[in-house]
Amino acid sequence: MPITTCIFDAYGTLFDVAAAARRAAAEPDHAALAERWPALAAAWRARQLQYTWLRAITGAHANFGQVTGEALDWALEAQGLAGDAGLRARLMALYRELDAYPEVPAMLEALKRAGKATAILSNGSPDMLTDAVEAAGIGALLDDLLSVESVGVYKPHPSVYDLVGRRFGCDRSEVLFVSSNGWDAGAAAGYGFVSAWVNRAGDPVDRLPWRPAHVLTDLAGIPHLAEMLA
Structure with missing residues (x-):
């Protein structure tokens, strides 16, 4: 899909x-x-x-x-x-006001132009996420901020990943999940998402039962990847 x-x-x-x-x-x-x-x-x-x-x-x-x-x-x-x-x-x-990586605004803008839904799924509490997004000026480029606080357990518990389908009504195979944490990208792949690991440090792949389908060095290539997977 x-x-x-x-x-x-x-x-x-x-x-x-x-x-x-x-x-x-x-x-x-x-x-x-x-x-x-x-x-x-x-x-x-x-x-x-x-x-x-x-x-x-x-x-x-x-x-x-x-x-x-x-x-x-x-x-x-x-x-x-x-x-x-x-x-x-x-x-x-x-x-609460961390710098966004330089490529983030243009990357999100490209996804929105392509008609993709975009959201954060984070361990962060809602107030922390709101502050970070506002400080980075990217709120208009995100459809939602999904926090583990709504389920009361941290990633990689499956109930956290369940929040995506509950919010967007999409099949797991329709989701491109992007994380810089190898364990998160791996767990998301095991859950059924198409996962991409942003490996900025050039680390080895985590030895887990699941591996991300895609590995990138930054976020700039995400819009192209999303279109390729269409």
Whole structure:
């Protein structure tokens, strides 16, 4: 079946998760981050994902804002920056307005011109997603922001992917699902979506029971891929 619906993960896919630490490090008040922001950003992201998986497995759900803050607390302590309340507050604020990758607006515009439905499907809470989309100026290019909060469990639980069909009334085979997380793209493929992994770092494919059908280095090729699959 042709692709009618293009669904995007948010954090790391449309939005650069390292942007908060990078921007804070450039501010005079946070000079302590100048040398340490890449390590902080990497640790923050790794713990954030790990905490979502652990909460999903154990049934101990908490919203993504809380999980993001807990992961940041761990990362700050690991970098010897625990106790700097001003830095923590600034990083959490910047996380709500992460930079979109440069190709995102043109890519979404091309999909809309082609008549595709577009949406985010994210671990993010609705308020966080709304803030990020508004800061990036891409709200008019998205038909919906789908959050795991409506099912109370994080990806890759199948009930999260169920939200797409429930919202758009489409068959799984009509969905092009795009994520920068290899595990997410793989799980989406196992669910029945046509999945594309945006592998910006050139990482190996995750050793999971399922593999994404397509691998790209950025999002610029998504409109062409969606048309090819028609």
